[in-house]
Amino acid sequence: MAYKILEKEELAPGIKQYDIHAPRVAEKFKPGQFLVIRLHEKGERIPLTIAMADARAGSVRIVFQEMGKTTFELGAMNKGDSIMDVLGPLGVPTEIKKYGLVAGVAGGVGAAPLLPILKALKETGNRVITILGSRTKDLLIFRRELEKVSSELIITTDDGTAGEKGFVTFPLKRIIEGKNKPDAVWAIGPLIMMKNICNVTRNDGVRTFVSLNPIMLDGTGMCGCCRVTVGGHVKFSCVDGPEFDGLMVDFDEIIVRNRRFLEQERISYEKYKNSL
């Protein structure tokens, strides 16, 4: 059994979107969940976020940024090719209920997993303000889709090529300090971004949910590789998360843990590049 790539689209330089035939995952997916893939017999198992599921078509939409060997190899695949293993949906779904005013903060490819969460929150009667940030204009993804689920969409870029120049923390700080303090914040993006967002929301005690993306193997609560410290306790991102109370997460620890195999990742990538 293999999982066919039904559609392929390059959303931005180095950011790709695939629709993959995986009916069981598509049928069961709930916002906040993820999947684990393995490309081929010699491949590693990596977690990926799900941007959308179409139960009728039996497909799930994944979005990823080419960063290392496996994501470049995945990016080089084409429509019609097959991925050997797809397991999911994994993780605890987001608690979708009425919070009131919700702020969504997306950094880079974090927009992909955030989209279904915000969509579900909006459909449940929440008012959604979204902040979408990236390094530069070309790397902004899902702008139109996020606009649809938000009453307001604020764009930031580090270099000022689109929207406000600066980081996603700036508009969030403004919103929190303004008249309409959000009842909850969802922040998904690079670890350092989520850490900084939590530093902004902590002062005002705004509930902040973050979605972590640690190194994983099985993704089902067996290996303990994805352990993170939340509120002083060891939690397993695959079965206790990936969404956690951001104000309790030890970000510095997970930032270091995600660099565990940096040297091997470099070797693997070099070997792959030289084989092309």
Add this chain to the structure above:
Amino acid sequence: MHDVTKVAIVGSGPAGLTCAGDLARMGYRVTVFESLHSTGGVLRYGIPEFRLPKAILDFEVESIKSLGVEVKVNALIGGSYTLEDLFKEGYKAVFIGTGAGLPYFMGVKGENLNGVYSANEFLTRVNLLKAYEFPEYDTPVKIGKKIAVIGAGNVSMDCARVSLRLGAEESWIVYRRSDAEMPARAEEIENAKEEGVKFSLLTLPVEVLSDGKSGVRALRCIKMKLGEPDQSGRKRPVPIEGSEFDMDIDTVIVAIGQGPNPLLPRKTPDLKVTSHGNIVADPQTGKTSIEGVYAGGDIATGAATVIEAMGAGKRAARAIDQYIKKL
């Protein structure tokens, strides 16, 4: 009607495979659901090649398949399927053999440093994902020069021996009790000693020390002595005050056991579990709190042996047969 009755097995480890094989021989149409990409459970990801060659495991799985058993990999009950789905799809009974799950950690400072593995992670990288062939295979494993394996069970011995075979210079078993209490089988301990594994007994790790660059520099331990027997009947290890010392270690593998996998019970509120999260199952039949659902192996008993899991699979197969015949 007997020969077309469908039974679902959750997990393709020793309990599940045994149960599947027996039921297939009785004439049932058996489907095994496995969440990993490969069959065998702990026989595949846990037990190293030198103790259980994968060729033997493959042979066993193939012979079970040749009885007509269908195996679905990447199929997570409690994820891509619920128990309810299985009954809706016409399975008359379900056997749950999902095994042990979440690894226990010691809860000491420094345990999340980058040189610390759980036994499951370390063995899965090596056995299931063939990290010993990195970079030909994509999954890496980083092994230092001096390894400390915490715990003295069979899994600990496996980790210590695998470390040596991956090129470690020293591989230590660090255990808080003495020789006599080591839970590993005598044969495994003997084999580990023969291979050069060293033992630091009556030694309790109290902290993993950082090298200042997120790796491990040393393992701080305290010497223990044996006191009065505890609930387990074994003499309770008691720290000797002021006996702290540092072991020169750069990689730590924590092999002190695992709790039950939480996924399926969480998604199945009617399934009764113990306070530890193990599925409550009749030891003779595997019968659980849900009609038609049976469980056995580590998910029911807590971490035990492959042989015990196979026994539970066999007993459950008989009970399932009797249950279905009465339907």
